[in-house]
Amino acid sequence: MTRKPLITFFAVISAAALIMMTSCGLVDKIRGDIFEGVKFDDDTNYTEVKKSESVNSAYYTANEKITFGYDNLLTDSQRSCYSSIESAVYRISDTKDENGFYPVGKVTIEDKSFTEKDMDISIKAYTMDHPEAFWLTNRYSYGSMGDRAIIQMYSYVNAAECENRINTLNEAVNDIMTKIPEGLTQYHLEKYIHNTVIDNCSYAAGVESADDGWEEFTVYGALINSRAVCEGYAHSMCMLLNKVGIDCYYANGYGENNPHMWNVVKIDDRWYHLDATWDDNENAYFNFFNLNDSQIQKDHIISPLLGEIKDNEALDDVYNLFLPECSSDNANYFVVESTYIVDFEESREIMVHDLIAAAENKDDKFTIMIDPSMDFDTSLDELFNEEPYYMFDYITRANESLDSNHTINDRNVSIIILENFNSVVVKLEYK
Numbered sequence: 001m002t003r004k005p006l007i008t009f010f011a012v013i014s015a016a017a018l019i020m021m022t023s024c025g026l027v028d029k030i031r032g033d034i035f036e037g038v039k040f041d042d043d044t045n046y047t048e049v050k051k052s053e054s055v056n057s058a059y060y061t062a063n064e065k066i067t068f069g070y071d072n073l074l075t076d077s078q079r080s081c082y083s084s085i086e087s088a089v090y091r092i093s094d095t096k097d098e099n100g101f102y103p104v105g106k107v108t109i110e111d112k113s114f115t116e117k118d119m120d121i122s123i124k125a126y127t128m129d130h131p132e133a134f135w136l137t138n139r140y141s142y143g144s145m146g147d148r149a150i151i152q153m154y155s156y157v158n159a160a161e162c163e164n165r166i167n168t169l170n171e172a173v174n175d176i177m178t179k180i181p182e183g184l185t186q187y188h189l190e191k192y193i194h195n196t197v198i199d200n201c202s203y204a205a206g207v208e209s210a211d212d213g214w215e216e217f218t219v220y221g222a223l224i225n226s227r228a229v230c231e232g233y234a235h236s237m238c239m240l241l242n243k244v245g246i247d248c249y250y251a252n253g254y255g256e257n258n259p260h261m262w263n264v265v266k267i268d269d270r271w272y273h274l275d276a277t278w279d280d281n282e283n284a285y286f287n288f289f290n291l292n293d294s295q296i297q298k299d300h301i302i303s304p305l306l307g308e309i310k311d312n313e314a315l316d317d318v319y320n321l322f323l324p325e326c327s328s329d330n331a332n333y334f335v336v337e338s339t340y341i342v343d344f345e346e347s348r349e350i351m352v353h354d355l356i357a358a359a360e361n362k363d364d365k366f367t368i369m370i371d372p373s374m375d376f377d378t379s380l381d382e383l384f385n386e387e388p389y390y391m392f393d394y395i396t397r398a399n400e401s402l403d404s405n406h407t408i409n410d411r412n413v414s415i416i417i418l419e420n421f422n423s424v425v426v427k428l429e430y431k
Helices: 015-022 077-086 116-129 159-179 186-200 219-223 230-243 333-335 350-360 376-385 390-399
Strands: 007-013 046-048 092-094 106-107 136-145 148-155 246-257 258-267 270-274 289-291 301-302 339-341 365-370 412-420 421-428
Touching: 007 136, 046 159, 077 106, 077 116, 077 148, 092 159, 116 148, 159 219, 159 230, 186 219, 186 230, 186 258, 186 289, 219 230, 230 246, 230 258, 333 421, 339 350, 350 365, 350 390, 365 376, 376 390, 376 412, 390 412
Parallel strands: 007 412, 339 365
Antiparallel strands: 046 092, 106 148, 136 148, 246 258, 246 301, 258 270, 270 289, 365 421, 412 421
């Protein structure tokens, strides 16, 4: 009979409890403040920003560019505006205006029907396709006269400072690219980038808008200052994954009743939801790594697509330009990485084998997925809390094949129960 453990600690995390323990990102309003009094005659002195290019990985082919926003614009005028923005944002004034920001090059649209709504959509599409343009504020000036519409965007920094920051960011991206190992599958490449962002960045608690700290909403804040809210995490994942050839974009919606942004990512021709912000929590542990639509909607609300919003409806601050169907769980973390139990006796050999492998690597966590045919609560009891204590039997058998430097401590076992995935994470300690 298996010996009862002397000390057992359970960290039981239900779906509701998990959300309460997990950081929720905040999305600064994409529709910015609209300043009045745009000047139609542009007499501002601009300085052209000299942008250096970051390197790509030696082992993985980068996507040419991100165009999901552009590809889902609704009109030729919106696409024309987007294209004009691409060159305008690298021309920045050296002098702040009366609003306290540095104007960037004006955009002129020769379309008398071009509206403020068109402007909002065009700018959002550009900024989401270009996470590297981190200096742009969410404030704009807009005006129309005759057949012309004029848009004035703004930068948080002047041209010289912008150029310095671009170089600093690219150096950080280069460092990440050169360290990525060769031969990773798309899943493991995504996991490497995901862990790199999370290990480098901490959630910026207390930042609720760009007025509290604009960098926290950007890739610069996440990768250079190591501090970001959900937009910074999502922009970093999008930039880095596309640089290693993995399609990645954004999902906009709500989490904990707050506007929230996460990613959609394409792994082996299937799309998944990926929320790096909510994974950046000790107890989350890949809970939001490659979920399907049903799984993500247990605690996220997905905003509608732009094309689903009727012309006579107000344009919500939170909407999606592109949103693929996510129907697979093939690349879900728990499906890929868990040891799968279909029967405690039949699964003993594979459990012991995988525990030995985990201990030899000195892994600090070991994940188990329980087949849906088994009652989840009863299975947990039989594994950890009552006779026959299967988990401790597995550990004992694994330890018989391990040397003293890799022996698993069976006196104190803590676990995280993940009901949404029929899974349990065992935190491994060594004697």
